Amino acid sequence: xxxxxxxxxxxxxxxxxxxxxxxxxxxxxxxxxxxxxxxxxxxxxxxxxxxxxxxxxxxxxxxxxxxxxxxxxxxxxxxxxxxxxxxxxxxxxxxxxxxxxxxxxxxxxxxxxxxxxxxxxxxxxxxxxxxxxxxxxxxxxxxxxxxxxxxxxxxxxxxxxxxxxxxxxxxxxxxxxxxxxxxxxxxxxxxxxxxxxxxxxxxxxxxxxxxxxxxxxxxxxxxxxxxxxxxxxx
Amino acid sequence: xxxxxxxxxxxxxxxxxxxxxxxxxxxxxxxxxxxxxxxxxxxxxxxxxxxxxxxxxxxxxxxxxxxxxxxxxxxxxxxxxxxxxxxxxxxxxxxxxxxxxxxxxxxxxxxxxxxxxxxxxxxxxxxxxxxxxxxxxxxxxxxxxxxxxxxxxxxxxxxxxxxxxxxxxxxxxxxxxxxxxxxxxxxxxxxxxxxxxxxxxxxxxxxxxxxxxxxxxxxxxxxxxxxxxxxxxxxxx
Numbered sequence: 001x002x003x004x005x006x007x008x009x010x011x012x013x014x015x016x017x018x019x020x021x022x023x024x025x026x027x028x029x030x031x032x033x034x035x036x037x038x039x040x041x042x043x044x045x046x047x048x049x050x051x052x053x054x055x056x057x058x059x060x061x062x063x064x065x066x067x068x069x070x071x072x073x074x075x076x077x078x079x080x081x082x083x084x085x086x087x088x089x090x091x092x093x094x095x096x097x098x099x100x101x102x103x104x105x106x107x108x109x110x111x112x113x114x115x116x117x118x119x120x121x122x123x124x125x126x127x128x129x130x131x132x133x134x135x136x137x138x139x140x141x142x143x144x145x146x147x148x149x150x151x152x153x154x155x156x157x158x159x160x161x162x163x164x165x166x167x168x169x170x171x172x173x174x175x176x177x178x179x180x181x182x183x184x185x186x187x188x189x190x191x192x193x194x195x196x197x198x199x200x201x202x203x204x205x206x207x208x209x210x211x212x213x214x215x216x217x218x219x220x221x222x223x224x225x226x227x228x229x230x231x232x233x234x
Numbered sequence: 235x236x237x238x239x240x241x242x243x244x245x246x247x248x249x250x251x252x253x254x255x256x257x258x259x260x261x262x263x264x265x266x267x268x269x270x271x272x273x274x275x276x277x278x279x280x281x282x283x284x285x286x287x288x289x290x291x292x293x294x295x296x297x298x299x300x301x302x303x304x305x306x307x308x309x310x311x312x313x314x315x316x317x318x319x320x321x322x323x324x325x326x327x328x329x330x331x332x333x334x335x336x337x338x339x340x341x342x343x344x345x346x347x348x349x350x351x352x353x354x355x356x357x358x359x360x361x362x363x364x365x366x367x368x369x370x371x372x373x374x375x376x377x378x379x380x381x382x383x384x385x386x387x388x389x390x391x392x393x394x395x396x397x398x399x400x401x402x403x404x405x406x407x408x409x410x411x412x413x414x415x416x417x418x419x420x421x422x423x424x425x426x427x428x429x430x431x432x433x434x435x436x437x438x439x440x441x442x443x444x445x446x447x448x449x450x451x452x453x454x455x456x457x458x459x460x461x462x463x464x465x466x467x468x469x470x471x
Contacts, residue, residue: 126321133318135289137331138307147330151321 007205014206026210029187030218032100032174033167036107040167041160044112048119048159049145049152052127063120069113074106078173081106085177098179103187106173111163118162122155123148157226161219168215188214238299238306238385239265239417241286246295248281256281256441257294267433268408268418270449272425274470278441279421280315280390286419287312287388308335310386311379315394317371319363324355327363327374331382349377353407369400376407380416387411389420393427405431425465429453437461439470 014022051063083089085097085105096102126148134144149156171189178185180194188211195204240262247257256278263269263286271279284290285297288307299306311331320327328349332342350359353373358366363374372392379387389408393401401424408418408431422428428435432449437460445452445461456462463470 130318130320132289132312132314133320136287136312136314137334139334143334147320 003201003205006202007209010202010206011209015210022207022210024183025186025188025191025207026214028100028185029168029189029211030214032103032187033107033164036104036111036167037160037164039104040108040112040115040163041156043108044115044163045119045149045156045159046145047112048116049123049148050141051116051120052123053144053148054141066113066117066120070117072110072113074110074170074172075176077109078106078176081109081173081177097177098181098185100178100185102177103174103185106177107167107170110170110173111167114166115159115163118159119156122152122159126152126155154226157222161222164218165215168211168218236300237265237417238301238309239263240300241386242298243286244295244298246285246297247293248285248290249293254441256285259285259295259443261436261443261446263417263419266415266417268412268420268431270428270432270435271419271421271438272423272428272435272464273438273444274464277438279438281441282436282438282443283312283388283390283419283421309384310388311382311384312388313372313375313379313390313392315391317368317375319366319371319374321362321364323360324363324366324374325350325359327378328381331378335382345381349381352410353377354403369396369403372396372400373403373407376404380407380411384416386417386419389418391421391423393422393424401427437464 013019051059051066081102082097085091085094085102087097096105127144130144130148130151134147139147169189171193174185174187175190175193178187178190180186180190186194188207192204192207192211195201195207242263243259243261245257246259246261248255259282271282273279281290285292287310288297288303289312301309320330322330325346328346329342332345337345350356353370353376355366355370355374358370363371366374376389376392393404396404405427408420412418420431429449432452434448435446435452436443437445437452437456437458439460445456445458447457452461453465456465460470
């Protein structure tokens with residue numbers, strides 16, 4: 001209990017004094033996770049919607065694969081991205097290993113199946129509701145996808161927030177591909193792992209509380225901006 | 235612009251899982267008026283309507299318009315028995331089909347304003363359409379179908395489960411559409427409504443057109459025993 005109390009006090013002082021290190025790694029955490037979220041959403045939202053409305057030969061297989069990929073072990077993703085980006089790997093020439101870009105790539109791989117799968121579930125229900133109308137209006141596949149994404153945007157927000165939650169809290173993959181380098185690739189989760197390893201539980205807890213506060217703050221901001229849970233709005 | 239009619243169905247049949255739902259149906263529908271499709275439950279009314287609209291896969295036969303299938307699809311509209319509301323405001327539900335047509339914004343707003351006034355929802359333009367009453371939803375669905383100025387309007391029991399006032403408002407909308415030369419083909423269970431609105435009628439039984447004719451002959455001098463029994467309210471096996 002003493003550690004938790006000290007962690008809370010440390011977190012409070014780190015925040016109110018605008019601790020430079022804390023600000024840097026917090027901003028980097030946000031930058032990496034939000035960039036990964038935007039990229040993953042741009043891929044996963046149309047993909048999940050497409051899978052909801054389009055029938056094709058291996059559709060069930062693709063959906064099963066997507067659902068299975070939701071549970072991808074981050075460490076394995078990190079290892080694969082590491083091999084691909086390492087000097088001897090196919091993308092080694094770009095020199096991305098141990099950079100925030102590598103961390104973004106790993107997070108995109110981890111959260112895209114999650115967002116696509118939740119999107120698919122939500123869009124499948126909306127498509128069942130809209131199917132006859134949109135077919136009757138002779139809409140193209142792209143028009144259907146746009147309509148479903150727009151009208152189902154509140155559900156998709158939930159999908160994206162789930163992805164963000166997974167990204168901001170991820171440690172295994174970004175530790176491998178980012179290397180937890182001070183002033184370069186250190187983020188909140190890798191810093192927590194480091195401080196825990198050093199036995200500085202108070203600081204690790206302080207960083208943990210900041211991480212939780214950030215995740216909650218981002219969620220509240222997005223809900224507020226998108227005006228969810230207000231009467232008469234979707 | 236020439237009309238997409240006549241509509242011709244040749245040897246049309248629909249089978250699902252080995253069961254015949256419709257057919258064979260051979261039918262030609264001309265350019266004007268309101269054709270009412272009546273018949274008992276499961277007789278194939280809705281299937282026939284969906285076949286005509288092109289949203290039901292045929293097992294046999296073909297459906298032809300006077301223009302290509304794609305051109306015809308853009309000039310017809312369908313109103314479902316249970317109105318499907320987009321999760322948008324009343325005004326946005328009306329804007330949606332016009333945006334699909336790529337009309338200029340000014341034209342879209344003019345038409346939307348006119349139709350909102352016609353269906354009496356001026357006070358509810360910003361309200362989510364899903365929050366409307368059943369009658370209001372159906373009026374909005376009909377307005378959303380007619381706002382595109384279709385040549386042909388299909389309606390599947392549009393007044394089912396509606397009270398008298400809502401039914402009257404919908405019938406007025408349909409009569410106005412007829413006056414504007416929209417061809418209407420609809421199904422109903424309400425024989426009173428069929429008599430009030432129809433110019434011609436079809437009686438469906440066991441998936442085939444059992445009897446058809448002008449409204450006057452159809453309602454006043456039914457030829458088949460089954461249609462006579464249907465008008466008497468007998469149960470038809």
